[in-house]
Amino acid sequence: MTDHVLFLTGKLAEPRLQRVLESLAPLEFTFEVRNVGLSVAALMTAGMIERRVRDSGGAQRVMVPGLCRGDLDAASRSLGVPIVRGPDDLKDLPAFFGRVRKPVDLSRHDVRIFAEIVEARSLPVEAILNRARRYVADGADVIDLGCLPDTEFPHLEAAVMELKDAGMQVSVDSLQPEELLRGGRAGADFLLSLTEDTLWIANEVASTPVVIPTQQGDLASLFRCLDHFAALGRTAIADSVLDPIHFGFAESLQRYAAVRRLYPQTEVMMGTGNVTELTDADTTGINALLFGLISELGIRNVLTTEVSEHARSVVREADCARRIMYAARAEGSLPKGVDAGLLATHEKKPFPYTTAEIAELAADIRDPSYRVQVSNEGIHVYNRDGLVRGTDPFAIFPGLALLAGDAPHAFYMGVELERARTAWQLGKRYVQDEPLQWGVIVPEERRGNSRNAHALNKDAYDPEGATLTASRTKRGGKRKPA
Numbered sequence: 001m002t003d004h005v006l007f008l009t010g011k012l013a014e015p016r017l018q019r020v021l022e023s024l025a026p027l028e029f030t031f032e033v034r035n036v037g038l039s040v041a042a043l044m045t046a047g048m049i050e051r052r053v054r055d056s057g058g059a060q061r062v063m064v065p066g067l068c069r070g071d072l073d074a075a076s077r078s079l080g081v082p083i084v085r086g087p088d089d090l091k092d093l094p095a096f097f098g099r100v101r102k103p104v105d106l107s108r109h110d111v112r113i114f115a116e117i118v119e120a121r122s123l124p125v126e127a128i129l130n131r132a133r134r135y136v137a138d139g140a141d142v143i144d145l146g147c148l149p150d151t152e153f154p155h156l157e158a159a160v161m162e163l164k165d166a167g168m169q170v171s172v173d174s175l176q177p178e179e180l181l182r183g184g185r186a187g188a189d190f191l192l193s194l195t196e197d198t199l200w201i202a203n204e205v206a207s208t209p210v211v212i213p214t215q216q217g218d219l220a221s222l223f224r225c226l227d228h229f230a231a232l233g234r235t236a237i238a239d240s241v242l243d244p245i246h247f248g249f250a251e252s253l254q255r256y257a258a259v260r261r262l263y264p265q266t267e268v269m270m271g272t273g274n275v276t277e278l279t280d281a282d283t284t285g286i287n288a289l290l291f292g293l294i295s296e297l298g299i300r301n302v303l304t305t306e307v308s309e310h311a312r313s314v315v316r317e318a319d320c321a322r323r324i325m326y327a328a329r330a331e332g333s334l335p336k337g338v339d340a341g342l343l344a345t346h347e348k349k350p351f352p353y354t355t356a357e358i359a360e361l362a363a364d365i366r367d368p369s370y371r372v373q374v375s376n377e378g379i380h381v382y383n384r385d386g387l388v389r390g391t392d393p394f395a396i397f398p399g400l401a402l403l404a405g406d407a408p409h410a411f412y413m414g415v416e417l418e419r420a421r422t423a424w425q426l427g428k429r430y431v432q433d434e435p436l437q438w439g440v441i442v443p444e445e446r447r448g449n450s451r452n453a454h455a456l457n458k459d460a461y462d463p464e465g466a467t468l469t470a471s472r473t474k475r476g477g478k479r480k481p482a
Helices: 014-023 046-052 072-079 090-096 125-138 156-165 177-185 219-231 249-262 283-297 314-331 355-363 393-399 407-426 471-475
Strands: 003-009 029-035 061-064 083-085 112-117 142-146 169-173 190-194 208-211 267-271 301-305 371-375 378-383 386-390
Touching (some): 003 014, 014 029, 014 090, 046 072, 061 072, 112 125, 125 142, 142 156, 156 169, 156 177, 169 177, 177 190, 219 249, 249 267, 283 314, 301 314, 355 371, 378 393, 378 407, 386 393, 393 407
Parallel strands (some): 003 061, 061 083, 112 142, 112 301, 142 169, 169 190, 190 208, 267 301
Antiparallel strands (some): 371 378
């Protein structure tokens, strides 16, 4: 039996919702669109549903806008059928029902990320462990302990053993034979980096060697190292070394291609720090390009660093990039439309509504609540008293008459207008009361959620009831109880 779904909405969105649902035919369910007697669907609350919706019309489930606030479980019990949130924006409904494309499986990848703690020698063991935990949480598979020539690392063994005891894989990165031996004997899983002159170290320890050319660009010496370990039946990882831009970058890319062509079964590593650290550009784009190359060449090991401030999210970006590229390669497609995690400063479709569509919405507003939207032409602020449009919050603000003498409301609008201007300037999607989305460059704990961050939000304001909290200042004036 086909399910029947009841879609609850407001007056302004009702005809558009009907058209969108009809455009999705054939659907696996029948549907009814019902206006709950509210102009703007985004102002719907769970309490309002309980008061206004007396029956489900035979529906097996009810869908409400994603911005609907309140306890939907209680409303579901009251109505007797499940109530679920749909997307925040009506234009995202086709994607919600999988009509744009099926959700991409980003659980898979085939690249091992080595995250280097470059200054490990100067950190106490506990600090090394804390940094390692962060890198692992961001997607690292191996924690790399960096060493420097003529710089003592007396607690190298202790650091290796602590990381191993914590269940992590460890590599030691040094050109000093003694440090490599110490790291290997302490239990390091990998040693970076052996050359033709230090291959003997691998005979002393069980660690997997990562080999590099004896001199920059000397592929012959790298190949001799690989042949040496192949004759022993032992695994080795080849790193032909990625050079910085204008210091051999193009030639170093060709070397990676040569290694893959001549040694198709060999494990390969690429260290990306010489480009991400030494180029003043957003690392999300650099990582996308490098991991595209990594995917094409079948490179399965990547060494990352987060030394420069602008590279502080590189491990998360690498984790995102390896998953995007794997999914695209598995589908035989471009790395486009797979995931937005690397779209930090721009978005594919930043302005879902045109100026004309926003004006149409504004013309039907009959309450004092201010709405803020962004089109490619600028910021639009409107309520029952009219619409103000511009690109500078300082120019828009004087036209918002209700803000005079209302400090909380003015503060709220100042925050929203500046957020809207940032979205307009960069080409990002803006949704009132929602933080802008910055992809993987902002860690989860810093992303925030305006819905729950302060009292000036939709949860505190019910346009049907008599409840009045601080949110009345946001909504544009006092309101008498019903």
